[in-house]
Amino acid sequence: MTTTIDPVRPVLEVSDLHVAFATRRGWFEAVRGVDLALAAGETLALVGESGSGKSTLGLSLMGLLHPTRSRTSGSVRLEGRELVGAAPAELRALRGREIAMVFQNSMTALNPVHPVGRQVAEAMLLHQDVTRRQARARAVELLGEVGIADPAQRSRDYPHQLSGGMRQRVMIAIALVNEPKVLVADEPTTALDVTTQAQLLELIGDLQQRLGIAVLLVTHDLGVAARIAERVAVMYAGKIVERAPSEPLFRHPRHPYTWGLLGSIPGGGATRHRRLDAIPGSPPASAYPSGCPFHPRCAHAFDACATTVPELRPAVDPRHEDACLLAAEVKDRIGAERGMRVEQRGGTRPVESGAVGGERA
Amino acid sequence: MTLVDGAPLLEVEDLGKTFASRGVLPGWRARTPVEAVKGVSFSVRRGETLGIVGESGSGKSTTICCVARLEQPTSGRVVFAGRELTGMGMRELRRARRRMSMIFQDPYGSLNPRHDVERILGEPLELRGMDGAARRTRTRELLELVGLDPACVERRPDEFSGGQRQRIGIARSIALEPELILCDEPVSSLDVSVQAQILNLLAELQEQLGLTYVFVSHDLGVVRHMADRVIVMRRGEIVEQGAIDAVYDAPSHPYTRELLAAVPELVPVGSGHDG
Secondary structure, rough: OOOOOOOOOOOOOEEEEEEEEEEEEEEEEEEEEEEEEEOOOEEEEOOOOOOOOOHEEEEEEEOOOOOOEEEEEEEEEEEOOEOOOHHHHHHHHHHHHOEEEEEHHHHOOOOOOOOOHHHHHHHHHHHHHOOOHHHOOOOOOHHHHHHHHHHHHHHOOOOHOOOHHHHHHHHHHHHOOOOOOOEEEEEEOOOOHHHHHHHHHHHHHHHHHHHHOEEEEEEOOHHHHHOOEEEEEEEEEEEEEEEHHHHHHHHHHOOOHHHHHOOOOOOHHHHHHHOOOOOOOOOOOOOOOOOOOHHHHHHOOOOOOOOEEOOEEOOOOOEEEEOOOOOOHHHHHHHHHHHHEOOOOOOOOOOOOOOOOOOOE | OOOOOEEEEEEEEEEEEEEEOOOOOOOOOOOOOOOEEEEEEEEEEEOOEEEOOOOOOOHHHHHHHHHHHOOOEEEEEEOOOOOOOOOOOOHHHHHHHOOOOEEEEOOOOOOOOOOHHHHHHHHHHHOHHHHHHHHHHHHHHHHHHHHOHHHHHOOOOOOOOOOHHHHHHHHHOOOOOOEEEEOOOOOOOOHHHHHHHHHHHHHEEEEEEOOEEEEEEOOOOHHHHHHEEEEEOOEEEEEEEEEHHHHHOOOOHHHHHHHHEEHHHHHHEEOOOOO
């Protein structure tokens, strides 16, 4: 996937973003100072485990966090317009129009009592000056474009009548009906079977190329990230700990957390029956450690790691940044041992057809 | 590599399970019966791990539920350690089943939230007739085996993370020293880094205790890592089975090829695997 990235004018620019939630024990910061820029036509994968803040980051871009139970500071600029602190009416005008989202759970994200075609049309009616009839027609057309067979018929179905893969296609149609600049996809394929997942990732890639949308893909799955993203940012404990174009990130990972994630993946032919290099412990859930947030689980930590907070800094390649205090030579050496490459066997099967008929509901 | 001797511990012959749903209300039309498992046959030797992969609805979970007779198979035979489980009466079945156990996918739903760890682990031991003191010793022993602090016996499931809960579930499943453990998506709800810990634990326990696993998962990578042999299921039927490398490196059925093609594999740079 090659796209022209214009680093001068990113579509989406996030700087020093902090998001905190109110808990019984006070404010808990889920996102702690994230900077990122996304160019038109580019896919950035935000990879992390549960609790890393990746989904919270996605939701905060959409302005979908609770207005009083959460607190957002920093800056999110969409084509130069500031979203943090924007008036609700202003956000409503942008949301679904300029920036749209696809959620993981299509069963709860879609309205169960409306036919899916109507839900696609509704998104269009909200933001564009079209008649109901035009919106309906466009909805059917778009359902066809996202790979739903017999779209006129299917548009009258309710969400429960469609398979999970079909519902996810409907969500993509809703998100794309207004041709937004930015698409936030939060674990869009996680709940799906692998063959359906492959088709949907291909679909998202195709549409993105055609429409020049910037995609922020939130995922816990490194394989998915490796497959469709041009750049990957690894999050841990509310911060980006490593970021690079996809190929160097997997081939020469520089952060010990990334090493751990890659070492944890079972099934690579060479690692079979061997002990996986699991990361000990679990991600911080209620309080962050001092210094580097990863140091209590890190096999390479030294004294300074407990006191100094490492900043995200570029290595020799300015596009490859990591937040780790280890010496560059150490990162080079271990990174070379831990590198991975993507291996793909053949293509994927053609678009699935119809609704529940052939498949299990 | 695990030590595998020739004698089959589990034999499944022509297993079938049909779910016939009745109408919700009198007069409502019943739905067509669903054949969840059709003509499934396989055997598992002592000490080996048999993987079962398939997509949702393929019948992989129903198959192992039928093996444990948590579901009543509609047809076929299940022979475990030389004795036929299908057709056994409840009392006899309970005795036979002591030598097998299950690990479930959901570490939240499979532990009673109102019981502390002492009770969760003590219950199977009590059923076996162990007295209080012996139970307490064994409970602590089990916690150590699965890598948990024995001091946590008084805590309840909600005080543990998902990975720790799965360790408790594993401790419970090995409490009665089973020979066979049926694992139903045991790591599917865990984060990758925690998943790797649990897979390592399962491998260690297998070696230490000489366990035999039937390992059900939708994750092809996990199955490749754990299994010696694999069964690929689709719509209730086995489409392919064989030694793990043979199936993954040279799949003979188009569906297996399609499944493998759908998942890009991250492999170490410089490994000779598949060139």
